[in-house]
Amino acid sequence: MKATLKSEWRKVTTTKLWWVLALVMFAYMAFLGAVLGFSFVQSPEQASASAGGGGGMSGLEAAQATYTIGASLGYVFPLIAGALAMTGEFRHQTITPSLLFQPKRSVLLGAKLLVNLAMGLLYGIVGTLGAIAGGAPLLGTIGEGLYLGNGEVLGNIFFSVIALAIWAVIGVGLGTFLPNQVAAIVVILAFTQFVEPILRVGLAAGGDAADIAALSDAAKFLPGAAAEALAGTSFYAASGLDLLARWAGALVLVGYAAGFALIGRFTTLRKDVT
Protein backbone atom coordinates (compact mmCIF):
# COMPACT_ATOMS: atom_id res chain seq x y z
CA MET A 1 0.00 0.00 0.00
CA LYS A 2 2.85 2.37 0.83
CA ALA A 3 4.38 1.91 -2.62
CA THR A 4 1.01 2.41 -4.27
CA LEU A 5 0.46 5.60 -2.26
CA LYS A 6 3.84 6.88 -3.37
CA SER A 7 3.03 6.03 -6.96
CA GLU A 8 -0.32 7.82 -6.76
CA TRP A 9 1.28 10.82 -5.10
CA ARG A 10 3.76 11.06 -7.95
CA LYS A 11 0.96 10.79 -10.48
CA VAL A 12 -0.62 13.92 -9.04
CA THR A 13 2.56 15.91 -8.55
CA THR A 14 4.25 15.17 -11.88
CA THR A 15 1.75 17.07 -13.99
CA LYS A 16 0.91 20.72 -13.62
CA LEU A 17 -2.84 20.32 -13.13
CA TRP A 18 -2.64 20.40 -9.33
CA TRP A 19 -0.89 23.70 -8.99
CA VAL A 20 -2.79 25.35 -11.83
CA LEU A 21 -6.07 24.38 -10.13
CA ALA A 22 -4.76 25.46 -6.73
CA LEU A 23 -3.65 28.80 -8.13
CA VAL A 24 -6.96 29.45 -9.86
CA MET A 25 -8.81 28.41 -6.72
CA PHE A 26 -6.75 30.80 -4.59
CA ALA A 27 -7.43 33.67 -6.98
CA TYR A 28 -11.14 32.89 -7.25
CA MET A 29 -11.60 32.52 -3.51
CA ALA A 30 -9.69 35.75 -2.91
CA PHE A 31 -12.00 37.45 -5.39
CA LEU A 32 -15.14 36.04 -3.78
CA GLY A 33 -13.80 36.86 -0.31
CA ALA A 34 -13.21 40.44 -1.41
CA VAL A 35 -16.64 40.74 -3.02
CA LEU A 36 -18.31 39.37 0.08
CA GLY A 37 -16.20 41.47 2.40
CA PHE A 38 -16.92 44.53 0.30
CA SER A 39 -20.66 43.95 0.39
CA PHE A 40 -20.58 43.64 4.18
CA VAL A 41 -18.51 46.78 4.50
CA GLN A 42 -20.70 48.75 2.14
CA SER A 43 -23.94 47.87 3.74
CA PRO A 44 -24.26 45.02 6.17
CA GLU A 45 -28.04 45.21 6.18
CA GLN A 46 -28.34 45.21 2.44
CA ALA A 47 -25.77 42.46 2.03
CA SER A 48 -27.67 40.05 4.17
CA ALA A 49 -30.92 41.12 2.61
CA SER A 50 -29.62 40.47 -0.87
CA ALA A 51 -28.56 37.03 0.28
CA GLY A 52 -32.24 36.49 0.84
CA GLY A 53 -32.59 36.78 4.58
CA GLY A 54 -34.22 39.45 6.61
CA GLY A 55 -32.12 39.97 9.69
CA GLY A 56 -28.92 41.91 9.81
CA MET A 57 -25.63 40.10 9.97
CA SER A 58 -23.19 40.59 12.76
CA GLY A 59 -19.50 41.11 12.15
CA LEU A 60 -18.94 37.60 13.43
CA GLU A 61 -21.37 36.12 10.93
CA ALA A 62 -19.84 38.17 8.15
CA ALA A 63 -16.40 36.80 9.01
CA GLN A 64 -17.70 33.24 9.18
CA ALA A 65 -19.44 33.47 5.84
CA THR A 66 -16.44 35.10 4.17
CA TYR A 67 -13.76 32.77 5.45
CA THR A 68 -15.70 29.62 4.61
CA ILE A 69 -16.76 30.73 1.16
CA GLY A 70 -14.58 27.89 -0.16
CA ALA A 71 -16.83 25.24 1.33
CA SER A 72 -19.87 27.05 -0.08
CA LEU A 73 -18.70 28.12 -3.52
CA GLY A 74 -15.18 26.77 -4.09
CA TYR A 75 -15.66 23.03 -3.73
CA VAL A 76 -15.80 22.55 -7.48
CA PHE A 77 -11.97 22.77 -7.53
CA PRO A 78 -11.10 19.79 -5.29
CA LEU A 79 -14.07 17.95 -6.79
CA ILE A 80 -12.69 18.36 -10.31
CA ALA A 81 -9.13 17.60 -9.20
CA GLY A 82 -10.27 14.34 -7.63
CA ALA A 83 -12.39 13.36 -10.60
CA LEU A 84 -9.59 14.07 -13.09
CA ALA A 85 -7.23 11.89 -11.04
CA MET A 86 -9.32 8.92 -12.12
CA THR A 87 -10.82 9.98 -15.47
CA GLY A 88 -7.35 11.00 -16.68
CA GLU A 89 -6.21 7.40 -16.31
CA PHE A 90 -8.91 6.32 -18.72
CA ARG A 91 -8.58 9.28 -21.05
CA HIS A 92 -4.84 8.77 -21.51
CA GLN A 93 -5.09 5.00 -21.11
CA THR A 94 -2.55 5.11 -18.32
CA ILE A 95 -4.93 2.79 -16.49
CA THR A 96 -3.20 -0.03 -18.40
CA PRO A 97 0.31 0.52 -17.01
CA SER A 98 -1.22 1.48 -13.65
CA LEU A 99 -2.95 -1.90 -13.40
CA LEU A 100 0.13 -3.72 -14.65
CA PHE A 101 2.15 -2.28 -11.79
CA GLN A 102 -0.70 -2.63 -9.29
CA PRO A 103 -3.19 -5.27 -10.45
CA LYS A 104 -5.12 -5.17 -7.16
CA ARG A 105 -7.80 -2.76 -8.23
CA SER A 106 -9.14 -2.04 -4.74
CA VAL A 107 -5.65 -1.13 -3.57
CA LEU A 108 -5.21 1.18 -6.55
CA LEU A 109 -8.55 2.89 -5.84
CA GLY A 110 -7.84 3.09 -2.10
CA ALA A 111 -4.48 4.75 -2.69
CA LYS A 112 -6.03 7.23 -5.09
CA LEU A 113 -8.73 8.12 -2.55
CA LEU A 114 -6.17 8.68 0.20
CA VAL A 115 -3.74 10.67 -1.91
CA ASN A 116 -6.55 12.89 -3.12
CA LEU A 117 -7.75 13.37 0.43
CA ALA A 118 -4.32 14.85 1.09
CA MET A 119 -4.54 16.93 -2.08
CA GLY A 120 -8.01 18.03 -0.99
CA LEU A 121 -6.56 19.30 2.28
CA LEU A 122 -4.11 21.32 0.24
CA TYR A 123 -6.91 22.79 -1.91
CA GLY A 124 -8.85 23.46 1.29
CA ILE A 125 -5.96 25.34 2.85
CA VAL A 126 -5.13 27.24 -0.32
CA GLY A 127 -8.75 28.16 -0.98
CA THR A 128 -9.41 29.23 2.58
CA LEU A 129 -6.24 31.32 2.64
CA GLY A 130 -7.49 32.93 -0.55
CA ALA A 131 -10.84 33.76 1.04
CA ILE A 132 -9.11 35.22 4.09
CA ALA A 133 -6.63 37.16 1.98
CA GLY A 134 -9.44 38.61 -0.09
CA GLY A 135 -11.97 39.24 2.64
CA ALA A 136 -10.02 40.09 5.78
CA PRO A 137 -8.60 43.49 4.74
CA LEU A 138 -12.11 44.73 3.97
CA LEU A 139 -13.74 43.17 7.01
CA GLY A 140 -11.04 44.83 9.10
CA THR A 141 -12.38 48.21 8.13
CA ILE A 142 -15.79 47.59 9.70
CA GLY A 143 -14.21 48.08 13.03
CA GLU A 144 -15.24 44.84 14.62
CA GLY A 145 -11.96 43.15 13.84
CA LEU A 146 -11.06 40.17 11.71
CA TYR A 147 -12.25 37.48 14.13
CA LEU A 148 -9.20 35.46 13.15
CA GLY A 149 -8.47 34.82 16.82
CA ASN A 150 -12.05 33.83 17.54
CA GLY A 151 -12.35 30.16 18.49
CA GLU A 152 -15.65 29.71 16.73
CA VAL A 153 -14.35 31.25 13.50
CA LEU A 154 -11.18 29.16 13.64
CA GLY A 155 -13.37 26.07 14.05
CA ASN A 156 -15.37 27.07 10.98
CA ILE A 157 -12.15 27.55 9.04
CA PHE A 158 -10.81 24.16 10.17
CA PHE A 159 -13.96 22.27 9.26
CA SER A 160 -14.29 24.16 6.00
CA VAL A 161 -10.84 22.84 5.03
CA ILE A 162 -11.91 19.32 6.01
CA ALA A 163 -15.06 19.64 3.91
CA LEU A 164 -13.04 20.73 0.89
CA ALA A 165 -10.72 17.75 1.39
CA ILE A 166 -13.66 15.34 1.41
CA TRP A 167 -14.90 16.95 -1.82
CA ALA A 168 -11.69 15.76 -3.50
CA VAL A 169 -12.41 12.22 -2.34
CA ILE A 170 -15.96 12.50 -3.66
CA GLY A 171 -14.36 13.56 -6.94
CA VAL A 172 -12.26 10.39 -7.13
CA GLY A 173 -15.36 8.30 -6.46
CA LEU A 174 -17.36 10.17 -9.06
CA GLY A 175 -14.53 9.83 -11.60
CA THR A 176 -14.42 6.10 -10.97
CA PHE A 177 -18.15 5.85 -11.39
CA LEU A 178 -18.08 8.09 -14.50
CA PRO A 179 -14.68 7.47 -16.12
CA ASN A 180 -15.52 9.44 -19.23
CA GLN A 181 -13.70 12.69 -18.53
CA VAL A 182 -15.99 14.99 -20.50
CA ALA A 183 -19.09 13.42 -18.99
CA ALA A 184 -17.65 13.73 -15.48
CA ILE A 185 -16.78 17.41 -15.92
CA VAL A 186 -20.17 18.23 -17.43
CA VAL A 187 -21.96 16.46 -14.59
CA ILE A 188 -19.83 18.21 -11.98
CA LEU A 189 -20.32 21.67 -13.44
CA ALA A 190 -24.03 21.16 -14.06
CA PHE A 191 -24.63 19.75 -10.61
CA THR A 192 -22.56 22.15 -8.54
CA GLN A 193 -23.31 25.34 -10.43
CA PHE A 194 -26.89 24.76 -11.36
CA VAL A 195 -28.74 21.67 -10.13
CA GLU A 196 -27.81 21.70 -6.48
CA PRO A 197 -28.32 25.44 -5.81
CA ILE A 198 -31.73 25.28 -7.45
CA LEU A 199 -32.65 22.07 -5.68
CA ARG A 200 -31.59 23.45 -2.32
CA VAL A 201 -33.60 26.60 -2.62
CA GLY A 202 -36.43 24.91 -4.49
CA LEU A 203 -36.83 21.92 -2.19
CA ALA A 204 -36.69 24.06 0.90
CA ALA A 205 -39.09 26.67 -0.42
CA GLY A 206 -41.41 24.07 -1.90
CA GLY A 207 -41.35 22.02 1.26
CA ASP A 208 -42.11 25.04 3.41
CA ALA A 209 -44.84 26.31 1.13
CA ALA A 210 -46.57 22.95 0.85
CA ASP A 211 -45.76 22.23 4.46
CA ILE A 212 -44.03 18.98 3.59
CA ALA A 213 -41.17 18.62 6.02
CA ALA A 214 -39.65 15.71 4.12
CA LEU A 215 -38.96 17.96 1.13
CA SER A 216 -37.19 20.63 3.12
CA ASP A 217 -35.32 17.92 4.97
CA ALA A 218 -34.18 16.33 1.72
CA ALA A 219 -32.42 19.55 0.77
CA LYS A 220 -30.19 19.21 3.81
CA PHE A 221 -28.88 15.91 2.56
CA LEU A 222 -27.59 17.32 -0.72
CA PRO A 223 -23.78 17.15 -0.71
CA GLY A 224 -23.27 20.91 -0.84
CA ALA A 225 -25.61 21.42 2.12
CA ALA A 226 -23.85 18.64 4.03
CA ALA A 227 -20.49 20.29 3.39
CA GLU A 228 -21.79 23.61 4.71
CA ALA A 229 -23.15 21.81 7.75
CA LEU A 230 -19.66 20.41 8.34
CA ALA A 231 -18.10 23.85 7.92
CA GLY A 232 -20.73 25.18 10.29
CA THR A 233 -21.79 28.24 8.32
CA SER A 234 -23.73 28.72 5.19
CA PHE A 235 -23.68 31.12 2.33
CA TYR A 236 -27.30 30.16 1.90
CA ALA A 237 -28.07 30.21 5.62
CA ALA A 238 -29.10 33.80 5.43
CA SER A 239 -31.81 32.79 2.99
CA GLY A 240 -33.31 30.71 5.73
CA LEU A 241 -32.07 27.31 4.68
CA ASP A 242 -31.52 24.84 7.48
CA LEU A 243 -28.46 22.69 7.84
CA LEU A 244 -27.77 19.37 9.48
CA ALA A 245 -25.70 19.17 12.63
CA ARG A 246 -21.95 19.26 12.00
CA TRP A 247 -21.41 15.56 12.70
CA ALA A 248 -24.38 14.58 10.54
CA GLY A 249 -23.10 16.75 7.70
CA ALA A 250 -19.72 15.06 7.97
CA LEU A 251 -21.34 11.63 7.83
CA VAL A 252 -23.45 12.51 4.83
CA LEU A 253 -20.45 13.94 2.97
CA VAL A 254 -18.29 10.91 3.71
CA GLY A 255 -21.24 8.77 2.70
CA TYR A 256 -21.29 10.36 -0.75
CA ALA A 257 -17.54 9.75 -1.10
CA ALA A 258 -17.79 6.12 -0.02
CA GLY A 259 -20.92 5.51 -2.07
CA PHE A 260 -19.47 6.75 -5.33
CA ALA A 261 -16.18 4.93 -4.74
CA LEU A 262 -17.98 1.66 -4.03
CA ILE A 263 -20.23 1.96 -7.05
CA GLY A 264 -17.19 2.76 -9.20
CA ARG A 265 -15.29 -0.19 -7.79
CA PHE A 266 -18.06 -2.59 -8.72
CA THR A 267 -18.81 -1.09 -12.12
CA THR A 268 -15.91 0.58 -13.91
CA LEU A 269 -13.15 -1.19 -12.02
CA ARG A 270 -14.67 -4.62 -12.50
CA LYS A 271 -14.76 -4.28 -16.25
CA ASP A 272 -12.19 -5.44 -18.76
CA VAL A 273 -9.54 -2.86 -19.53
CA THR A 274 -9.14 -2.94 -23.31
Next chain:
Amino acid sequence: MQGSAIQISGLTKNFGGVRAVDTLSFSVEPGVVTGFLGPNGAGKTTTLRMLLGLVEADAGTATIGGHKYVDIERPASTVGAALEAASFHPGRTALDHLRVHAPLVGVSDKTCGEVLDHVGLGAAADRKVGGFSLGMRQRLGLATTLLGDPGVLVLDEPANGLDPEGIVWLRGFLRHLAHDEGRTVLVSSHVLGEVQATVDNVVVIAGGRLVHESPLEELVAMAASKVKVVTPDADGFVRLAQERGWEFETVSGGLTVMGASPAEVGAAAHAEHLEIHGLAGEGMGLEEVFLRLTDPRRGEEAA
Protein backbone atom coordinates in the same frame (compact mmCIF):
# COMPACT_ATOMS: atom_id res chain seq x y z
CA MET B 1 18.07 -13.83 -14.97
CA GLN B 2 16.15 -16.98 -15.88
CA GLY B 3 12.64 -16.21 -17.06
CA SER B 4 9.55 -18.30 -16.37
CA ALA B 5 7.46 -20.04 -19.00
CA ILE B 6 4.16 -18.63 -20.16
CA GLN B 7 1.35 -21.14 -20.47
CA ILE B 8 -1.86 -20.39 -22.30
CA SER B 9 -4.48 -23.11 -22.20
CA GLY B 10 -7.98 -23.18 -23.58
CA LEU B 11 -8.19 -19.40 -23.42
CA THR B 12 -11.48 -18.02 -24.73
CA LYS B 13 -12.99 -14.54 -24.84
CA ASN B 14 -16.15 -13.17 -26.37
CA PHE B 15 -16.90 -9.49 -26.81
CA GLY B 16 -20.64 -9.45 -27.22
CA GLY B 17 -21.18 -11.64 -30.24
CA VAL B 18 -17.56 -11.51 -31.37
CA ARG B 19 -15.35 -14.44 -30.40
CA ALA B 20 -12.02 -12.65 -30.10
CA VAL B 21 -10.04 -15.61 -28.73
CA ASP B 22 -11.15 -19.17 -29.21
CA THR B 23 -9.84 -22.07 -27.04
CA LEU B 24 -6.30 -20.93 -27.62
CA SER B 25 -3.41 -22.94 -26.18
CA PHE B 26 0.33 -22.48 -26.56
CA SER B 27 3.41 -22.06 -24.45
CA VAL B 28 6.34 -19.69 -24.46
CA GLU B 29 9.71 -20.84 -23.19
CA PRO B 30 12.53 -18.86 -21.59
CA GLY B 31 15.79 -18.30 -23.43
CA VAL B 32 14.22 -17.75 -26.82
CA VAL B 33 12.31 -14.99 -28.56
CA THR B 34 8.81 -16.10 -29.47
CA GLY B 35 6.85 -14.28 -32.15
CA PHE B 36 3.10 -14.06 -31.58
CA LEU B 37 1.72 -13.50 -35.04
CA GLY B 38 -1.63 -12.96 -36.66
CA PRO B 39 -3.40 -10.50 -38.94
CA ASN B 40 -5.30 -7.48 -37.60
CA GLY B 41 -8.09 -8.53 -35.30
CA ALA B 42 -6.69 -12.02 -34.82
CA GLY B 43 -6.89 -11.68 -31.05
CA LYS B 44 -3.26 -11.01 -30.13
CA THR B 45 -3.83 -8.01 -27.92
CA THR B 46 -6.85 -9.61 -26.28
CA THR B 47 -4.79 -12.71 -25.47
CA LEU B 48 -2.00 -10.62 -23.97
CA ARG B 49 -4.49 -8.56 -21.93
CA MET B 50 -5.96 -11.77 -20.52
CA LEU B 51 -2.45 -12.99 -19.69
CA LEU B 52 -1.87 -9.74 -17.80
CA GLY B 53 -5.13 -9.76 -15.86
CA LEU B 54 -6.56 -6.71 -17.62
CA VAL B 55 -9.28 -8.66 -19.40
CA GLU B 56 -11.11 -11.51 -17.75
CA ALA B 57 -11.18 -14.74 -19.75
CA ASP B 58 -14.51 -16.45 -20.38
CA ALA B 59 -12.76 -19.80 -20.18
CA GLY B 60 -9.27 -21.21 -19.91
CA THR B 61 -6.18 -20.00 -18.09
CA ALA B 62 -3.08 -17.98 -18.77
CA THR B 63 -0.18 -18.29 -16.36
CA ILE B 64 3.37 -17.13 -15.94
CA GLY B 65 5.60 -19.58 -14.11
CA GLY B 66 2.39 -21.34 -13.08
CA HIS B 67 0.80 -18.26 -11.52
CA LYS B 68 -1.89 -15.90 -12.69
CA TYR B 69 -0.55 -12.37 -13.17
CA VAL B 70 -2.72 -10.89 -10.41
CA ASP B 71 -1.42 -13.47 -7.93
CA ILE B 72 2.21 -12.57 -8.47
CA GLU B 73 3.78 -10.48 -5.74
CA ARG B 74 5.22 -7.31 -7.34
CA PRO B 75 4.18 -8.55 -10.79
CA ALA B 76 6.07 -5.89 -12.74
CA SER B 77 9.33 -7.28 -11.30
CA THR B 78 8.49 -10.65 -12.83
CA VAL B 79 6.74 -9.64 -16.05
CA GLY B 80 7.39 -6.48 -18.03
CA ALA B 81 4.61 -5.70 -20.45
CA ALA B 82 3.99 -2.95 -22.99
CA LEU B 83 0.61 -2.89 -24.66
CA GLU B 84 0.00 0.41 -26.38
CA ALA B 85 2.22 3.11 -27.70
CA ALA B 86 -0.21 5.76 -26.46
CA SER B 87 -0.52 4.87 -22.76
CA PHE B 88 1.21 7.97 -21.44
CA HIS B 89 0.04 11.22 -19.92
CA PRO B 90 1.18 13.82 -22.45
CA GLY B 91 2.02 16.35 -19.76
CA ARG B 92 4.41 14.09 -17.89
CA THR B 93 8.11 13.86 -18.71
CA ALA B 94 9.65 10.54 -19.73
CA LEU B 95 11.58 10.33 -16.47
CA ASP B 96 8.50 11.14 -14.40
CA HIS B 97 6.56 8.49 -16.26
CA LEU B 98 9.02 5.93 -14.95
CA ARG B 99 9.18 7.56 -11.51
CA VAL B 100 5.41 7.16 -11.17
CA HIS B 101 5.74 3.39 -11.44
CA ALA B 102 9.13 3.03 -9.77
CA PRO B 103 7.83 2.62 -6.17
CA LEU B 104 5.87 -0.47 -7.20
CA VAL B 105 8.99 -2.25 -8.35
CA GLY B 106 11.17 -0.71 -5.66
CA VAL B 107 13.64 1.13 -7.84
CA SER B 108 15.26 4.52 -7.36
CA ASP B 109 15.09 7.64 -9.52
CA LYS B 110 18.67 6.91 -10.56
CA THR B 111 17.64 3.53 -11.97
CA CYS B 112 14.82 5.24 -13.89
CA GLY B 113 17.40 7.47 -15.57
CA GLU B 114 19.63 4.51 -16.38
CA VAL B 115 16.76 2.58 -17.95
CA LEU B 116 16.00 5.60 -20.15
CA ASP B 117 19.66 5.72 -21.24
CA HIS B 118 19.41 2.04 -22.01
CA VAL B 119 16.61 2.48 -24.54
CA GLY B 120 18.22 5.54 -26.07
CA LEU B 121 15.97 8.16 -24.46
CA GLY B 122 18.53 9.58 -22.05
CA ALA B 123 18.59 12.93 -23.82
CA ALA B 124 14.80 13.19 -23.78
CA ALA B 125 14.37 12.25 -20.11
CA ASP B 126 13.06 15.66 -19.08
CA ARG B 127 10.90 16.25 -22.12
CA LYS B 128 7.16 15.88 -21.97
CA VAL B 129 5.82 12.73 -23.59
CA GLY B 130 3.20 14.76 -25.49
CA GLY B 131 5.93 15.85 -27.89
CA PHE B 132 7.30 12.36 -28.48
CA SER B 133 7.27 10.60 -31.83
CA LEU B 134 5.71 7.15 -32.12
CA GLY B 135 9.15 5.55 -32.07
CA MET B 136 10.10 7.45 -28.92
CA ARG B 137 6.88 6.32 -27.27
CA GLN B 138 7.71 2.74 -28.19
CA ARG B 139 11.10 3.15 -26.57
CA LEU B 140 9.51 4.63 -23.46
CA GLY B 141 7.07 1.73 -23.39
CA LEU B 142 10.01 -0.64 -23.55
CA ALA B 143 11.75 1.28 -20.77
CA THR B 144 8.62 0.86 -18.64
CA THR B 145 8.71 -2.90 -19.14
CA LEU B 146 12.38 -3.05 -18.18
CA LEU B 147 11.97 -0.93 -15.05
CA GLY B 148 11.52 -3.86 -12.69
CA ASP B 149 14.23 -5.95 -14.42
CA PRO B 150 11.70 -8.72 -15.12
CA GLY B 151 12.52 -12.22 -16.34
CA VAL B 152 9.55 -12.22 -18.71
CA LEU B 153 8.87 -9.60 -21.37
CA VAL B 154 5.56 -9.28 -23.17
CA LEU B 155 5.58 -6.73 -25.97
CA ASP B 156 2.60 -5.93 -28.18
CA GLU B 157 3.80 -4.74 -31.60
CA PRO B 158 6.98 -3.14 -30.25
CA ALA B 159 8.41 -2.51 -33.71
CA ASN B 160 5.46 -0.30 -34.73
CA GLY B 161 6.77 3.15 -35.55
CA LEU B 162 10.45 2.33 -35.12
CA ASP B 163 12.82 3.50 -37.84
CA PRO B 164 15.03 0.86 -39.55
CA GLU B 165 17.84 1.65 -37.18
CA GLY B 166 15.46 1.25 -34.26
CA ILE B 167 14.23 -2.09 -35.56
CA VAL B 168 17.76 -3.41 -35.87
CA TRP B 169 18.51 -2.17 -32.37
CA LEU B 170 15.34 -3.75 -30.96
CA ARG B 171 16.16 -7.03 -32.67
CA GLY B 172 19.64 -7.19 -31.14
CA PHE B 173 18.30 -6.09 -27.79
CA LEU B 174 15.52 -8.70 -27.59
CA ARG B 175 17.81 -11.49 -28.74
CA HIS B 176 20.36 -10.45 -26.14
CA LEU B 177 17.71 -10.48 -23.40
CA ALA B 178 16.59 -13.99 -24.39
CA HIS B 179 19.74 -15.72 -25.60
CA ASP B 180 22.40 -14.22 -23.34
CA GLU B 181 20.29 -13.49 -20.26
CA GLY B 182 17.81 -16.35 -20.45
CA ARG B 183 14.68 -14.21 -20.27
CA THR B 184 11.34 -15.16 -21.75
CA VAL B 185 10.48 -12.82 -24.60
CA LEU B 186 7.07 -12.78 -26.31
CA VAL B 187 6.66 -10.28 -29.14
CA SER B 188 3.47 -9.81 -31.12
CA SER B 189 3.28 -8.56 -34.67
CA HIS B 190 0.88 -8.60 -37.59
CA VAL B 191 3.74 -8.75 -40.10
CA LEU B 192 5.97 -11.80 -40.10
CA GLY B 193 8.68 -9.98 -42.03
CA GLU B 194 9.02 -7.48 -39.20
CA VAL B 195 10.03 -10.08 -36.64
CA GLN B 196 11.43 -12.75 -38.95
CA ALA B 197 15.01 -11.88 -38.11
CA THR B 198 14.22 -11.57 -34.40
CA VAL B 199 12.23 -14.60 -33.36
CA ASP B 200 13.28 -18.20 -32.74
CA ASN B 201 9.80 -19.62 -32.32
CA VAL B 202 6.51 -18.63 -33.89
CA VAL B 203 2.94 -18.88 -32.64
CA VAL B 204 0.49 -17.96 -35.40
CA ILE B 205 -3.17 -17.25 -34.70
CA ALA B 206 -6.05 -16.28 -36.95
CA GLY B 207 -9.64 -15.62 -35.97
CA GLY B 208 -8.71 -16.22 -32.34
CA ARG B 209 -7.49 -19.76 -33.01
CA LEU B 210 -4.03 -21.28 -33.09
CA VAL B 211 -3.03 -22.12 -36.65
CA HIS B 212 0.67 -22.83 -36.25
CA GLU B 213 3.22 -23.23 -33.46
CA SER B 214 6.81 -24.23 -34.22
CA PRO B 215 10.41 -23.11 -34.35
CA LEU B 216 10.94 -20.54 -37.10
CA GLU B 217 13.00 -23.07 -39.13
CA GLU B 218 9.95 -25.22 -39.65
CA LEU B 219 8.12 -22.28 -41.11
CA VAL B 220 11.15 -21.59 -43.29
CA ALA B 221 11.14 -25.21 -44.41
CA MET B 222 7.48 -24.92 -45.34
CA ALA B 223 8.36 -21.87 -47.35
CA ALA B 224 11.21 -23.52 -49.25
CA SER B 225 9.18 -26.56 -50.25
CA LYS B 226 7.54 -25.24 -53.36
CA VAL B 227 8.80 -26.76 -56.60
CA LYS B 228 8.05 -25.65 -60.13
CA VAL B 229 8.07 -28.61 -62.56
CA VAL B 230 8.21 -28.07 -66.33
CA THR B 231 7.03 -31.21 -68.05
CA PRO B 232 5.10 -32.42 -71.12
CA ASP B 233 3.50 -35.09 -68.91
CA ALA B 234 1.45 -32.97 -66.51
CA ASP B 235 -1.07 -35.74 -65.96
CA GLY B 236 1.68 -38.12 -64.85
CA PHE B 237 2.86 -35.57 -62.31
CA VAL B 238 -0.63 -34.94 -61.01
CA ARG B 239 -0.92 -38.67 -60.34
CA LEU B 240 2.48 -38.65 -58.64
CA ALA B 241 1.60 -35.68 -56.44
CA GLN B 242 -1.68 -37.30 -55.41
CA GLU B 243 0.10 -40.57 -54.58
CA ARG B 244 2.66 -38.78 -52.44
CA GLY B 245 0.13 -36.49 -50.81
CA TRP B 246 1.75 -33.28 -52.08
CA GLU B 247 -0.32 -30.19 -52.67
CA PHE B 248 -0.09 -29.00 -56.27
CA GLU B 249 -1.35 -26.48 -58.74
CA THR B 250 -1.27 -26.98 -62.51
CA VAL B 251 0.33 -24.08 -64.33
CA SER B 252 1.11 -23.58 -67.99
CA GLY B 253 3.90 -25.94 -69.04
CA GLY B 254 3.65 -28.12 -65.96
CA LEU B 255 2.72 -27.73 -62.30
CA THR B 256 3.78 -26.38 -58.96
CA VAL B 257 4.23 -28.85 -56.14
CA MET B 258 4.10 -27.83 -52.49
CA GLY B 259 5.25 -29.84 -49.50
CA ALA B 260 8.32 -31.43 -51.07
CA SER B 261 11.88 -30.35 -51.84
CA PRO B 262 13.25 -30.22 -55.42
CA ALA B 263 15.39 -33.30 -54.63
CA GLU B 264 12.36 -35.30 -53.48
CA VAL B 265 10.36 -34.36 -56.58
CA GLY B 266 13.30 -35.17 -58.89
CA ALA B 267 13.90 -38.56 -57.29
CA ALA B 268 10.22 -39.47 -57.44
CA ALA B 269 10.00 -38.45 -61.11
CA HIS B 270 13.07 -40.52 -61.89
CA ALA B 271 11.61 -43.58 -60.13
CA GLU B 272 8.35 -43.19 -62.06
CA HIS B 273 10.17 -42.51 -65.37
CA LEU B 274 8.43 -39.20 -65.84
CA GLU B 275 9.88 -36.74 -68.34
CA ILE B 276 11.15 -33.47 -66.83
CA HIS B 277 12.25 -30.38 -68.75
CA GLY B 278 12.81 -28.19 -65.75
CA LEU B 279 12.80 -28.46 -61.98
CA ALA B 280 13.21 -25.43 -59.73
CA GLY B 281 12.75 -24.78 -56.01
CA GLU B 282 10.74 -21.58 -55.70
CA GLY B 283 10.93 -20.19 -52.19
CA MET B 284 7.39 -19.16 -51.39
CA GLY B 285 8.61 -16.43 -49.17
CA LEU B 286 7.70 -16.53 -45.50
CA GLU B 287 5.12 -13.87 -46.02
CA GLU B 288 3.25 -16.12 -48.43
CA VAL B 289 3.32 -18.99 -45.94
CA PHE B 290 2.00 -16.63 -43.31
CA LEU B 291 -0.80 -15.47 -45.58
CA ARG B 292 -1.76 -19.05 -46.40
CA LEU B 293 -1.75 -20.01 -42.73
CA THR B 294 -3.90 -17.10 -41.69
CA ASP B 295 -6.19 -17.13 -44.71
CA PRO B 296 -9.74 -17.09 -43.32
CA ARG B 297 -10.83 -19.53 -46.05
CA ARG B 298 -8.43 -22.13 -44.70
CA GLY B 299 -10.56 -22.71 -41.64
CA GLU B 300 -13.69 -23.18 -43.76
CA GLU B 301 -11.95 -25.79 -45.91
CA ALA B 302 -10.90 -27.70 -42.85
CA ALA B 303 -14.35 -27.55 -41.33
